[in-house]
Amino acid sequence: MSETHLQNEAIHVDTERGNFSYPENYEFDAGVGLTEDTIKYISDVKNDDDWVREFRLKALEVFRKKPMPTNWADKDLENIDFDKIRYYLSKGQTPSRSWDEVPDDVKETFERLGIPEQERKFLAGVEAQFDSEAAYSRMKEDLEKEGVIFVGSTEGLAKYPEIFRPYFGKVIPTADNKFSALNSATFSGGSFIYVPKGVKLKQPLQAYFRINAENFGQFERTLIIADEGAEITYMEGCTAPKFETATLHSAVVELVALKNAKIQYITVQNWSSNVFNLVTKRGLADEGAEVKWIDCNIGSRLTMKYPGVVLKGKGARGEVLSIALANDGQHQDTGAKMMHLADNTTSNIISKSISIGKGRSTYRGQVHMPKHLKNCKNNTECDALLINTNSRTDTYPAITTRGQNNTVQHEASVSKVSAEQIFYMMQRGLSEGEAMSLAVNGFVNDLMKAFPMEYSVELKRLIDMEMEGSVG
């Protein structure tokens, strides 16, 4: 219970519920390493249109040319060996619409993760991705009748190019960064969603991303379009078993909220400590539209993720609410980007990070408000909680505001859970893990109140597991 004790006992990353895997048995396997042939293999099994084939091959070139962002980011990135990764693994190309038709091992995987149960309880639709492809995908029938589209990336581009192609790769261009280029070359799976004008989904759609294979790279691609006045909440969850070797997860998520539409995108990341999680997420908000990212990062070896909103239309609103928990040996490098491009746009960023043991949290924020704009507002709040002295936290807020009628507010705080606080709670009968868990839950409590209920419950469960895991 002294400082050193706290450090030594710190809470390893394992969130045991996700730590299991089934023997590999894949019908489609692109092999190890990344060449033109790998890309062609992926295009062949997917039967990509020519423009998609070209898009991928061009992206591969961009990926090769782009340097790693190690000039500013974590040097650990250099430990990713792109020649040892497997870029495509799947059991089949068409997701089942009934859990009964899903292969037993895959079905069991998702049952253990509680997905079918959640679907019954509160979801409007679910897609469950196992390595490169969705094994299950289903949406409530009434939504289909209203014209809602909820499919994988391959099907979205092949069947509905008129809807998706105009926005595909436009919010996040291939060359945005090295990992968006990698994803653009290798993407598979993810969700393509279209919500027609005025349709408001009452329940969330959910995708669950599961990595099962070792040395694997998962590159899902998501594009959500909410047409004028439409509303949608999308939740994603993810887990992977704990392998000795590094696993790569590199997604691209593009959101398009047209006039007066609302998109809420919720992530519950729960990666094992061998996963490099390098994700690019950005939303476009048209006039009067709202894009809200709720992003919770637990686990992984290194996460680099800075959800952004391009506030393109007058009166658009953008929000990023994030919680990052960096345990021993982990680095959560997260933040937010707000690009104000029109008058009367507002953005809000609340970031809470928890660093434990040798865990490290970094916040990088970027708020851009050019001179000619009027009545724009940004509020940024970054709070860090340190559980023991070795933890490290850095804040790099970059706010570029010019112009007179714009306001920017920035607050940051760093607090610690002291040994005396832990002693106090243990004196009341809580174990060390329970005490830390309570302190962490208290720290994120006010932010969690803004989250949908089901999500708060899941998050609390994950935090408890993370904190109690090894101490007990």
Added chain:
Amino acid sequence: MNTLEVRNLTVSIEGETILKNFSLTIPKGEVHALMGPNGTGKSTLAKVMAGHEDYTVESGEVLLEGVNVLGKEPDEIAHAGLFLAFQYPLEIPGVSIANFIRAARAARLPEGEAINAVEFYKELYEKMDALKMDRKFTARSLNEGFSGGEKKRCEILQMSMLEPRLCVMDETDSGLDIDALKIVSDGVNLMRGPDRSFLVITHYQRLLDYIVPDVVHVMYDGQIIRSGDAELAKELESKGYDWIKEAHEAATAGV
């Protein structure tokens, strides 16, 4: 069986000896007051008994209902029945009083058993009413932004909810005005019973007008130098600590 037996306890911190061959016995159901000047080691005793790891136990034993608790984790000692009302209660931001007490209660339940929320709140509200605490308090973050008096009341609320066998109250009276002192004392008196013992640590006699002790101990320089009944506290109040210090020094010098 005695609720507490501290036998020849010697404790140091950072090379300085604080408790010096300290002994104290509290039989079941009794209320003992521990008085003494500041810096004598009263809080040190309380924290060592509760399992605080900063202190080095050089020798001795602390038996709680016959079982030595030295070397046990604070939560184990809490489960064994010791409650410490802190001299300086800690703030736990974002954790409500209700959730904290509930978690503390849940930690005492056997695996798989859950708290009945309705009964829990009923009991909590009754006990808050008795301590004249506003029910709105349940939602406030534990001790965060509380006045000194509110913190102390909150300690007593926790104590009454957790039903300890031994209540160690470290200067609960400091920070309380006379009305609050009466309310808190009433709360404590309600908890008195044949199966529960109290160690009431205080600097002043005032509290002992309301919580009348069975035995009063005077502590000085890491030891108990005199014990007596409730009258001793009054004598101390009128004559001051110097009287007892001098008497003690004269006695030890003569040896």
